[in-house]
Amino acid sequence: MSPSDSTQAPFRAGTVAVLGRPNVGKSTLVNALVGAKVSIVSPRPQTTRHRLLGIASFDAGQLLLVDTPGIHREQKRAMNRMMNRAARGAVEGVDAAALVIEAGRWTEEDGLAYSALNAAGVPVALVVNKVDKMADKTELLPFIAEVTRERVFASVHLVSALKSKGLDVLVKDLLQLMPASAPIYGEDEITDRSERFLAGELVREQLMLRLGEELPYSTTVEIERFEEDGEMLRIAAIVWVEREGQKPIVIGKGGERMKAISTGARIGMEKLFGRKVFLETWCRVREGWSDDEAALRRFGYSD
Incomplete structure (x- = not known):
């Protein structure tokens, strides 16, 4: 289709805050969408300590993914308090958000992350990660029904960020939440960090x-x-x-x-x-x- 074709969908670009409690796979998801390792990962919770921008470019648009420290309840040290402030501050001025949770598990800290997003008033995609690790897949539907009861989400996605499964539809739905815009970063740029x-x-x-x-x-x-x-x-x-x-x-x-x-x-x-x-x-x-x-x-x- 030629660029001048009036039926061509507009290019979309905007910012998505990626929030969730520690160790649900936020950084793995950002890396998978960007197609390069911009966020470090380990099996330990709170590996991510800094707010970081991952730039994911596609034919239809560009997602600026704000990877954040996991929102957690205990704030024993100044670093923990700073990490929580960084995560909550990430929702300011974004076009949409992705709430990443672990398949089959909803905790008080998941609720804290949802509350932060709900208070920001931005559309939220629920990303249920690690579905490949859930032994009994029949438990997924009642789990999602419970999570979405009395909580509002723009869309719900079952994914495995580690295996890059279910990401195409997630990208499509996130791009629909972005404004029509020219690319904000160059096609080869993957992060705003040095x-x-x-x-x-x-x-x-x-x-x-x-x-x-x-x-x-x-x-x-x-x-x-x-x-x-x-x-x-x-x-x-x-x-x-x-x-x-x-x-x-x-x-x-x-x-x-x-x-x-x-x-x-x-x-x-x-x-x-x-x-x-x-x-x-x-x-x-x-x-x-x-x-x-x-x-x-x-x-x-x-x-």
């Missing part, structure tokens, strides 16, 4: 994957140097912990764990940036950084 930011996130992803239950939440990453050297990127990263006793756990016996963290992060960077990376990492202590708003802002956290 490569420097993404490098730090890829190091932090390895910390989430390779450390024990609690320690990843006491770590953050600062990129001290990010330089182009011909075809190579030279990157220096500092892993910050909260107590001196945490350093040897991150470093590991003979430096083996830190080496594995660095190798995993470097491989991820080379895949994302499309060039060779020379990565150096150190571990340092900043007492109580996660409960210190000044330290959080220094490390790039924002609400």
Whole structure:
């Protein structure tokens, strides 16, 4: 069909806030729609700490997906409070939202996320994720009936973000909620974040994957140097912990764990940036950084 054909549907572009409680697959969904890894993922809740824009471009339109930290009830530290504010603030000025929940499970925190979206007054698509993991699929219909009772959704979608199942209809319905508009970003752009930011996130992803239950939440990453050297990127990263006793756990016996963290992060960077990376990492202590708003802002956290 030619661009001048009057029957051609208008190109649509707009912003979609992606909200939900921790660990329901919001970042996996954003990555699947963008077609590239812009948000880090791990099996641990609260892996996402920053609000991040994923740019998903299609023939019919463009979705600017605002990936958010999971809305959670406990707000013990300044970082948790900042993450909750970042998630709730993501609904301001958006054209629509996607509430991501886990198939077969609705919790109080899901309710908090819905309330935030309902208060914003934007159309909300309900995205029931991880349907592939639900053993008895006959339970899906009564589950959806219960979730949608007395709650208003523009559409309901059963998806597996990990396996990219059910996403085509989701994209179509989300685009229908967007205004007619020229593309907001270039076709090849995938995020509004810098490569420097993404490098730090890829190091932090390895910390989430390779450390024990609690320690990843006491770590953050600062990129001290990010330089182009011909075809190579030279990157220096500092892993910050909260107590001196945490350093040897991150470093590991003979430096083996830190080496594995660095190798995993470097491989991820080379895949994302499309060039060779020379990565150096150190571990340092900043007492109580996660409960210190000044330290959080220094490390790039924002609400």
